[in-house]
Amino acid sequence: MDMPNLPRRIVIAGGGTSGWMAAAALARTLGPVAEVTLVESDAIGTIGVGESTIPPLVAYNRLLGIGEAEFMKATQATFKLGIMFENWKDQGARYFHSFGGTGKDHWSAGFQHFWLHAQTQGHSEPYDDYCLELKAAEAGKFAHLPDDRINYAYQLDSSLYAAFLRRMAESDGCNRVEGRIAHVELDGQNGDIAALMLDGGRRIEGDLFLDCTGFRALLIEGALHAGFDDWTHWLPCDGAVAIQTASVRPPVPYTRAIAHEAGWQWRIPLQHRAGNGIVYCSRYMDREAALEKLLGTIEGETLTQPNFMSFKTGARRKQWHRNCIAVGLSGGFMEPLESTSIHLIQRAVLRIVRMLPAGRPSDRDIAEFNDQQFTDMEQIRDFLILHYKATERADSPFWRHCASMEVPESLSHKIDLFRETGRVFRRNEELFAENSWVQVMMGQGILPQSYHPVAAKLSGEELSYLLASLRENVTKTVSGMPEHFAYVSHYC
Numbered sequence: 108m109d110m111p112n113l114p115r116r117i118v119i120a121g122g123g124t125s126g127w128m129a130a131a132a133l134a135r136t137l138g139p140v141a142e143v144t145l146v147e148s149d150a151i152g153t154i155g156v157g158e159s160t161i162p163p164l165v166a167y168n169r170l171l172g173i174g175e176a177e178f179m180k181a182t183q184a185t186f187k188l189g190i191m192f193e194n195w196k197d198q199g200a201r202y203f204h205s206f207g208g209t210g211k212d213h214w215s216a217g218f219q220h221f222w223l224h225a226q227t228q229g230h231s232e233p234y235d236d237y238c239l240e241l242k243a244a245e246a247g248k249f250a251h252l253p254d255d256r257i258n259y260a261y262q263l264d265s266s267l268y269a270a271f272l273r274r275m276a277e278s279d280g281c282n283r284v285e286g287r288i289a290h291v292e293l294d295g296q297n298g299d300i301a302a303l304m305l306d307g308g309r310r311i312e313g314d315l316f317l318d319c320t321g322f323r324a325l326l327i328e329g330a331l332h333a334g335f336d337d338w339t340h341w342l343p344c345d346g347a348v349a350i351q352t353a354s355v356r357p358p359v360p361y362t363r364a365i366a367h368e369a370g371w372q373w374r375i376p377l378q379h380r381a382g383n384g385i386v387y388c389s390r391y392m393d394r395e396a397a398l399e400k401l402l403g404t405i406e407g408e409t410l411t412q413p414n415f416m417s418f419k420t421g422a423r424r425k426q427w428h429r430n431c432i433a434v435g436l437s438g439g440f441m442e443p444l445e446s447t448s449i450h451l452i453q454r455a456v457l458r459i460v461r462m463l464p465a466g467r468p469s470d471r472d473i474a475e476f477n478d479q480q481f482t483d484m485e486q487i488r489d490f491l492i493l494h495y496k497a498t499e500r501a502d503s504p505f506w507r508h509c510a511s512m513e514v515p516e517s518l519s520h521k522i523d524l525f526r527e528t529g530r531v532f533r534r535n536e537e538l539f540a541e542n543s544w545v546q547v548m549m550g551q552g553i554l555p556q557s558y559h560p561v562a563a564k565l566s567g568e569e570l571s572y573l574l575a576s577l578r579e580n581v582t583k584t585v586s587g588m589p590e591h592f593a594y595v596s597h598y599c
């Protein structure tokens with residue numbers, strides 16, 4: 108068998124979170140086998156938001172050999188145990204979507220079935236009481252637990268994360284080029300990308316190109332016209348404005364997502380400051396009103412000028428096209444509601460490493476990559492739409508539109524199945540597990556009409572014992588945990 112003829116020159120266009128996440132992983136994994144070059148423009152800069160993450164990032168950092176305390180110090184990170192959703196089901200209502208599981212699943216049926224049965228037997232304790240991460244978050248507590256018994260992610264400054272990864276990538280041999288890409292040169296014969304032409308006439312040749320140029324999508328769309336699936340009819344928000352503020356209280360281990368009449372607002376507490384932003388639908392709210400709303404609700408001294416962003420929700424039809432792969436915002440965007448963008452970068456980067464072509468990319472590799480990445484995006488899309496669709500809010504045209512809109516068949520099936528039977532199935536390594544769907548569906552007001560008969564198998568005494576011991580375990584573990592920020596300060 109011949110030695111694989113690897114694409115020796117990998118060129119990454121763009122140095123935001125996606126560019127540096129890719130560069131750090133490729134330089135560390137491939138070492139001298141490939142020559143990794145990253146081109147970025149200081150004058151253009153990065154999007155400057157992206158602070159809330161989900162648990163797989165912990166594994167990504169471990170894979171790259173990154174020490175957690177050092178990483179948290181460098182990125183001013185706090186721990187995150189989930190998201191508090193306020194005013195989504197209705198004004199004044201709130202629920203928590205936490206990481207980790209709730210109660211104890213049986214192989215045949217998730218814990219929600221046992222909890223639903225218990226409700227019919229006179230047990231009135233809320234579903235939330237059986238979730239460790241949720242109760243720790245509510246109590247403002249955190250600690251690492253033996254055997255990774257607590258699921259967590261980070262709230263971080265993504266510009267600092269990119270800078271941290273840059274140092275790592277450069278020390279692993281990644282070559283950084285500063286300059287503006289003025290033109291993408293195509294190979295006249297096969298239509299692949301041949302080189303990036305920079306201002307001043309510099310030419311960067313490559314075999315494989317990663318498009319990390321953000322919403323501009325200079326390579327995948329600008330040069331290769333990969334196409335875009337527009338999802339704005341399901342995810343109608345298309346604008347955001349962000350402001351950073353000084354902290355006014357110790358950071359809590361969760362992100363807040365507070366719905367308003369035409370979108371929602373985030374609050375993400377880091378060690379040194381807080382991230383705040385309004386996401387809105389421009390059909391129902393203009394940017395001045397969004398800014399006014401944001402300024403009227405933030406706490407603490409403002410540290411930055413308002414950062415206005417416009418976006419279109421959807422996904423690049425071909426994430427990998429010819430010798431170019433979209434990573435990050437160039438591949439699509441589904442708004443930041445469940446903090447999934449950095450995760451999609453991570454998934455793309457790990458797939459690129461696994462599917463690195465031996466020579467010119469094969470059509471099979473490309474088709475497999477596109478299928479996997481697109482399926483991830485569609486599954487996340489459905490989960491996000493759920494938050495808008497399953498609402499009892501009728502107080503504004505925006506919410507009336509959301510409640511009445513058609514949703515993808517894949518989502519209506521999931522909602523109907525849960526409503527009828529209490530069941531949720533996870534398909535094809537879907538990101539969001541059963542408990543995530545259960546928490547959000549019940550939090551948004553969808554209650555099952557029946558449950559798995561296996562739940563009725565327990566006697567009254569067995570059921571009471573099971574529920575009490577699960578609750579006691581949660582309460583006891585949480586009461587032994589330190590206050591979150593005290594733990595962070597001591598840890599890094």
Ligand code: FAD
Binds near residue numbers: 153159418
């Ligand atoms: P960018 O940060 O835009 O980087 C693009 C890079 O390309 C820059 O280095 C730029 O200089 C370079 N570039 C562009 N054009 C050229 C050129 N001509 N020549 C040279 N270089 C060029 N994600 C989360 O996971 N959690 C969140 O909480 C979250 N919140 C968000 C809130 C909002 C409102 C938005 C819009 C996004 C949010 N995201 C979030 C998404 C997250 O910000 C991005 O996924 C992440 O920052 C990666 O962006 P990027 O690297 O793809 O693009």
